[in-house]
Amino acid sequence: MADMIASKLLEQKKINEDMVAISTRTPGGRAESFIKRYPNVSRQSPEELANQCELLFICVPPIAVKEAVAQISPHLQKDAHIVSIAAAVTIEQLHKWTGSQVSRYIPTLTSETDTGTSLVVHGERVAEKNKKRLEEYLASFGRVKNIREADIDAASNLTSSSPGLIASIFEEFAQAAVRNSSLAKEEAFDFLIHSLVGTGKLLLEKQMTFEETLQRVATKGGITAEGADAIRQQAPQMFDEVFSRTLKKYEEIKETVSRGDQ
Structure with missing residues (x-):
């Protein structure tokens, strides 16, 4: 850095x-x-x-x-x-x-x-x-x-740590595509990376929210909506665990630093 x-x-x-x-x-x-x-x-x-x-x-x-x-x-x-x-x-x-x-x-x-x-x-x-x-x-x-400062640890997950966390999420997304098709890993990664870039541009340049983006893509009762429902059912527990474990790790580091300060 x-x-x-x-x-x-x-x-x-x-x-x-x-x-x-x-x-x-x-x-x-x-x-x-x-x-x-x-x-x-x-x-x-x-x-x-x-x-x-x-x-x-x-x-x-x-x-x-x-x-x-x-x-x-x-x-x-x-x-x-x-x-x-x-x-x-x-x-x-x-x-x-x-x-x-x-x-x-x-x-x-x-x-x-x-x-x-x-x-x-x-x-x-x-x-x-x-x-x-x-x-x-x-x-x-x-x-x-x-x-x-009280919010800096949680906010760091969304800024400093997020490239690694996002990479972990979409690594699994791409691997799931490979497991469920004949796509090569390189193809799946290529498709997904370009989709991520395009989605980022929509969110920033068009000032769209995540919900608006979903509504633009997902037809009620359609394929994308089905996948989004699966994510919404499973993801909250996963992301709560991400914050639970990372915030605990921050506290452990703080305790280590404090012991060295005594």
Whole structure:
């Protein structure tokens, strides 16, 4: 996600290469690839980066956020704005670990195609100019939605996690077509992917709701209506289970982070 954020800002010309500095805990890999693509980006230690940058994205796993913030905090500029992309690390915890301005940002893979919704929660210390700067940057590759922190886990299922969840659903849909026909897997996937793209365009460009789309396709008593009825009978339990298990996982991560904070 760090690669995606920086790459999109550079592609959209919101920033120049000489405005970007990166620090990584794991030499090689994506960091080296990124610097090859953008040779004027500097690579620095966390302390050097904190000393020079006003806006800092912390892109590490939840359990590592405290350590990363502690490492840079003594070196931060007075007006520094820290943005954490980690799930389950709260504004309250970030405030506890640093006196700087802090925000949470939940990115989504779909931002790679300039679509999707970025979720943002700002801490009470964040100046309006810094809120505006961050949101203008993020808006260059998708929508930005300010959200109550209490809702961020459930909302993340609909934004950040949704590409994976949607892929899981339609993987099963395509496999069912293969099991119930002589279609090859590649054919089923091709048909379904193009249908997904077209449906997305209808929903966005024609501003149709899911229900309106169904009504346009499904004739009462017809084949599509029969399939839709089957989904409506079975899907609620499945999706309730999705939220039950994912929200439980968020709580488990929060407990792990809290234990490390003691």
